[in-house]
Amino acid sequence: MAGGNAIRGSRVGAGPMGEAERGDSAPRLHVSYYCSSGHETRPAFAIDAAIPESWDCPRCGLPANTDADNPPPPPKITPYKTHLAYVKERRSDAEAAQILDEAIALLRARRASGEVIY
Known part of the structure; x- marks a missing residue:
């Protein structure tokens, strides 16, 4: 191991750090967002959180919304002028x-x- 010790900071016999030590995770809601390139993104939100209308696609960077049939059009890019x-x-x-x-x-x-x- 070139960078260090893989079990640094833990003791022998320590169990995995899981939900038993941290408690239960908050209930989540997965929302599907669709961009004009056909990508689907499913971020997780807390049940009581406000769901945004639009989301940026992590694959192509285009805006996405929850309507699979009518995704938002790509933004118009003005060319660079000298x-x-x-x-x-x-x-x-x-x-x-x-x-x-x-x-x-x-x-x-x-x-x-x-x-x-x-």
């Missing part, structure tokens, strides 16, 4: 060309005046 995509939403091609022309004219004027530009 900075350029947001700029293109705000500016038309004509506005972009005008801004570019102004920037080039300013740069050429600075170079013509002898300013060192890196």
